[in-house]
Every structure is written in C-alpha cells, then in structure tokens.
Amino acid sequence: MSEPGRLDLPERPVGRLAPAPARAKPFSWERALLGWHSLVVYLFLYVPILILILYSFNRSKQTAAWEGFTLEWYSRLLHNELILRAVKNSLVVALTTTAVTTIVGTLVALALARRNFGGKAATQAALYLPVIIPEIVVGAALVTFFGAVQMRLSLVTVIVAHVVFCVSYVAIVVRARLAGFDRSLEEAAADLGAGPWDTFRRVTLPIILPGILAGALLAFTLSIDDYVITSFVAGVGATTLPIQIYSMLKVGVTPEVNAVSTLLLLVTVALIALAQRMQQEPSAKGGKKK
C-alpha cells in the first residue's frame, strides 16, 4: 500500500510567492540563479491571473484593449440574474458537498487508521481511485449510473457526484494527519478517567482538526471549480458558475465574467492559504509530539 500522505494535495504553491529569503551568507551565483529561476516560474504561473484581475476593472468591453479603470462590471454583476443564479447554485453545491464529505471522509480515515476489517486493503485502494481516474471518466460513469437507477439529473445529482470525487481527498488528508498520531495520548486520557466521548472530543479531535479543516477547504475548492464532472451530471436548474461561463463563450465572455472570476479566485486562494496554514501549524491545544 502506498504511504498515506503521498497524495497530500494541499501542496499547492500558494502563500509562497516569494523565493525563500536568503540568510546572511556570502553572495553565491547558485543562490541568485535559483532566486531568479523561481521568480520567472512564479511570474509564469501568476501573471495570467493578475491580468484577469486587472481586466475586471477595464472600461472596455473588448478583452484586448485597456481603456481605463471602472467598477462597472462589478455593479453589473450584481444585476446579472443568470450569473447570480449560477453563483448561488455553485455555493449550494460546494457547501453541501463540503459538509457531507468532511464528515464521511473523516469517518473513513478514522476507520482505516484505527481498525482492521475485512476488505481494508481494497477500501484503501478504492479510496485513491477517484483521485487517479480522469474526471471525464468519472463524469461519464456517474451519468451512466444515474441513467441505470433512473435518477433524474438535477442539483441533487451534481451534489452526489461532487461528494463522490471529493470524499477521497478529505479522507486522504485526514488519514495523513492520523499517520503521525501518538496513540499513547488517548491511552493516557483513558487512564486518567476520560470516557470514549471525552477522549475523542478533548484529545483526538483537537489533534486531527487541522487535517479535517484542510480536507474540508480542499473539498470546497474542488467542488466550486469543477466543470467536467458537473457538465455531465447537471440537470434542470443546476447551471453552476463554471457551466454558465462556458455557455457564454458562444456569444463572447463579458468582463462581468472577469469580475466574478476575480471574486471567486480571492475566495479560493484565501481558503487554500488557510488550508495550508492549518496543515502546517500543529494545534497548540493538541500539543502534537513525535
């Protein structure tokens, strides 16, 4: 079985925009080159996003030319019922998916880390499948499944589909957190008279909480971004934001889309940065020891 945590996904380079600060050392070419190299790589990754943000303030409706600063697109966005409806759908899906996957994923991770049961290896392997299988295959498989069970496509099928592909990510992240878990802490709590619920609530949960939160935030970002799977399983009244934007391509994307993308980007980046922090900082209360 592969190491838990090998697919530890929040390793996105958010929050590390600047090259590592050089310590007071004599000048070295290697270090300077590395710094420049990093800078170029980060520019390559982030300049397009910065341009998108910049153009959401562009007065011109044409995407190409800069004609001055305006907040018009943001105010128009507030009156664009179609985009707002899509944003609402996306938020309903993402929040529900996050709630469900966080609970189920955490339970799965606990079961896999703590218990021995028949089919454990198979369960573990199955857990990685939605992460590894191409999205388009997951989408096609799900729509076939919904057809087979005669479940009509709607916002519910979108939520079910998102839960399917997000739950693995949560489980894997929480599992990674549990891998470094010192069981003697729980034993100590039990020795000192804590019941199972108290032990869980006051010892186990605080220690794995950063992992759970990171998993939840990851699920949220994956869900709100998803186009491929959603496009397969969306039904009546389930036009999410990514689908809305793609459908607008036929008549030309307006700067309102830049504006809504910018807002969404800010939320996503903030959430990922938060997720990273949660993963890195051992909880003060839990006092994780190695």
Added chain:
Amino acid sequence: MRKIVAAALATLALGAFTACGKKAEEPKAAAADAGSLNIYIWSAYLPQEVIDQFSAQTGIKVRFDLYDSNEALLEKLQSGVADYDLVVPSDYMVRILIAEKLVQPLDHAKLPNFKNLDPRFLDKEFDPKNAYSLPYFWGTTGLGYNEEKLGPIDSWESLFDPKHKGRILMLDDMREVFGVALKTMGKSLNETDPAVLKQAAEKLKKQKALVATYNSGDFANILAAGDVDLAHGYNGQIAEVVAKEPDKLAYVVPKEGATLWMDNVCIPAKSRNVENAYKFIDYIMEAKVNAQIVNGVSYASANVPAREFIVPEILGDPSIYPPDEVIARCEFMEDVGDTTTLLDQFWTEIKAQ
C-alpha cells in the same frame, strides 16, 4: 466505546446528507407538476422578459439551463434522465438526435403559428417536412475582416492570399473549412467526389502556412483585438464586434457562396411536459413575441410576420438578415455519409502538417 462515537458521527452525517438532499430535491418534485417547462438552450438565445410574459399568461413555471455545444446537449439527452422539455440543437445535430430517437415527432396541428414560418427555411435535408424540428434562429458562416486596413473584400480567395500570411483565422471545424475551399473551386460544400475533395485538401494544406490559428470559440474577439485581419466565422459573434467598431471591421458573405446554419426547436423524446412545450413553441412563433426575441438577442428568425415588429437596426443589418440574393447563394450543410471518413483523413493530414 469508539462505536458510540462512530454511531453518533454517522447519524450526524446521515442527517446532514438527507437534509441537504431534501432541500435540493424540491425543484425536482415541482418538475413533475403539470405546470412547468424545462428549457435547455444556448446562452443569449431567449430574453428573460419573454419567459416572464409566458409564465404570467399561462401560469406555467419555466426554468432554463444553458449548454455550450451541441455535443453537450447530445450527451445530456443520451443519459435518459435529463428532465428537459425543449431543446435547440443545430441542423446537423437534429439529424443525429432523430437517428438516436432522442427527440419526438411534432404534431403540427398543435402549432397553429407554424404558418408564420418562411418556407425557405422549412423541409430541409436534416429533417424532411419538419417532422421533428422547427427553425429557431438561422445565420451564415462568412468572413469577418479589418476593412480599415484591407479595404473591401468579397471573396474567399483572400484567405489563400500569401500577402495575409499569419493574419488569417479559420474555424476549427472540418466541414466549414472544406466548405471554403470547395466554394473557391466553384463546388458545393456537400461535394462527395474524392478527386475534388483531394484537390480541396491540397489547397487547404498549402493554406495552412498562412493561417495564424484554427479557432471556433472566440474568433470574433481575436479579430476585434487585431491579432488577425481575416476571420472565417459565424455571423452572430462577428456581427457583435462589427457593431462596436463599424468603421474598422466588416462582415461579408463572399460572392462564391457560404454555409447557412440553423438552430432548431425540438421536444426531447423523454419530455414529461409535452403539452407545455407545444404551448411555448407556438407562443414564440407569434409574430410579436418572435420579434421581441429577435430584438432582444440580435439573431435572425425564420418568422415572416415578425419582421414587421423587428427594429430596423437588426432587420436592416445585412450580417444578421442578409438580402435574398445572398441567401440564394448559400447552402445548408448536408450529411455526406461515408465521405465523412475521407474528409476526416484529409483534415487530420492538414492539421498534423
């Protein structure tokens, strides 16, 4: 002891899941009522006020979702569990949907406003006698160009002129691109003679060195941005950028002739609100309502009496409503059967060059 915890969490999880399930399921339940209609349509094809009026008049609750390609629509209908009552596929997709039995035959007796439709857009090869579909919008595939820089242009030959090297955009669409080459050779875009097609392929292979990009998505924006001077494209999007810079850009249906495209209203085979779909289709074929749609989204409809109510800026715009002699030199794309395989092969050779 841990069992209790697990059970508690499981209950919580289950509770959360069913709760959200119920909440999101409401619209699904409503769809089963007699009073609703679910439309699946292209973006910017149906003004909201038309939907609102229809709902106010009939009490039918209308919901609509958007798709970005004919293929997305096909996939959705193939699932067998998409709850749509009205869809708007393009001509070639109508043929596929009929063959796959995904749309149902139309009862013309329920559509008294059928008489409003222009016979020039009826009874086409993809759906003889309009047994399954009715025209919604139509248009041409022509040439958008920078008139300010190039002066007036009226021929597809400009797309093969070495002096425009690197300033040419072609649609990323096999049939459309072959159509251009065939038209310059004086042939039909539904040509099936392998020798003629080979000649067309040779011409397109040579042309590739001049082409900056093959693009079917935002060709109009690329033209407007000045990245190319000549763009092969659909009239709707190009008309939109031309309207913003009428002194600089222009759209022309070249003198050799071009493709006519048409998007059509169909009722999916699995629709559960068939009667409401008929009511809506007949409603949007009423002259005034149809004119309202055209005025709202700037595409040409096939409705004759509606023209009386269409604003002159749209009715008089030759890139939206081309004059009769232009329509006369255009053709619909037809199914070319096995020739598609040969075209595919040539197209791969061109693109892989």
